[in-house]
Amino acid sequence: DVKVTQSSRYLVKRTGEKVFLECVQDMDHENMFWYRQDPGLGLRLIYFSYDVKMKEKGDIPEGYSVSREKKERFSLILESASTNQTSMYLCASRVHSGGRAEAFFGQGTRLTVV
Amino acid sequence: SQQGEEDPQALSIQEGENATMNCSYKTSINNLQWYRQNSGRGLVHLILIRSNEREKHSGRLRVTLDTSKKSSSLLITASRAADTASYFCATENTGNQFYFGTGTSLTVIP
Numbered sequence: 001d002v003k004v005t006q007s008s009r010y011l012v013k014r015t016g017e018k019v020f021l022e023c024v025q026d027m028d029h030e031n032m033f034w035y036r037q038d039p040g041l042g043l044r045l046i047y048f049s050y051d052v053k054m055k056e057k058g059d060i061p062e063g064y065s066v067s068r069e070k071k072e073r074f075s076l077i078l079e080s081a082s083t084n085q086t087s088m089y090l091c092a093s094r095v096h097s098g099g100r101a102e103a104f105f106g107q108g109t110r111l112t113v114v
Numbered sequence: 115s116q117q118g119e120e121d122p123q124a125l126s127i128q129e130g131e132n133a134t135m136n137c138s139y140k141t142s143i144n145n146l147q148w149y150r151q152n153s154g155r156g157l158v159h160l161i162l163i164r165s166n167e168r169e170k171h172s173g174r175l176r177v178t179l180d181t182s183k184k185s186s187s188l189l190i191t192a193s194r195a196a197d198t199a200s201y202f203c204a205t206e207n208t209g210n211q212f213y214f215g216t217g218t219s220l221t222v223i224p
Contacts, residue, residue, distance in 0.1 A: 045213055105158070
């Protein structure tokens with residue numbers, strides 16, 4: 001079974017802190033994604049990586065950066081956390097192409113910025 | 115934004131009834147997928163339909179796709195209480211990016 005693991009289920013950080021959210025997948029997937037989920041807004045794409053050291057902005061990249069130094073790990077960085085970044089963060093991975101293009105999700109990290 | 119929209123936002127039905135939810139999207143797509151999310155958890159893939167397909171079945175699930183209208187529907191037949199969850203459509207565009215809709219919250223009353 002594909003496993004996507006996010007480092008924390010719950011996280012509380014202070015305004016202005018630098019926050020790292022880690023995501024690791026064990027199936028050698030090329031593509032990895034970070035989304036945030038807020039009530040009534042669904043999942044919004046923050047960043048996407050299609051290979052090591054490659055990244056593309058999604059719909060809402062402001063206030064975030066990402067790092068993909070190794071294929072299995074995709075990190076989301078909040079340079080200076082703000083209260084409006086309080087949200088559920090979901091990481092996903094999938095193969096790059098071919099017939100099986102489904103995404104596999106981690107369990108989510110609920111981040112609260114106080 | 116390339117995010118899609120789902121309709122209705124919330125749906126409540128009796129066990130045994132059918133549930134239909136709709137998805138509209140904005141760009142050209144390679145495929146469209148439906149996912150399910152139980153409360154507070156990650157999403158789980160349900161079914162994928164390619165852009166050159168019009169209908170697909172998997173168990174109690176039936177998905178249709180109309181690329182001319184940029185819309186899709188998910189039908190769950192003979193619903194069960196365990197189907198209670200949020201359902202999201204996701205579109206893969208030609209740049210391999212994955213965009214999700216706003217979701218439909220389904221409640222199946224026993």
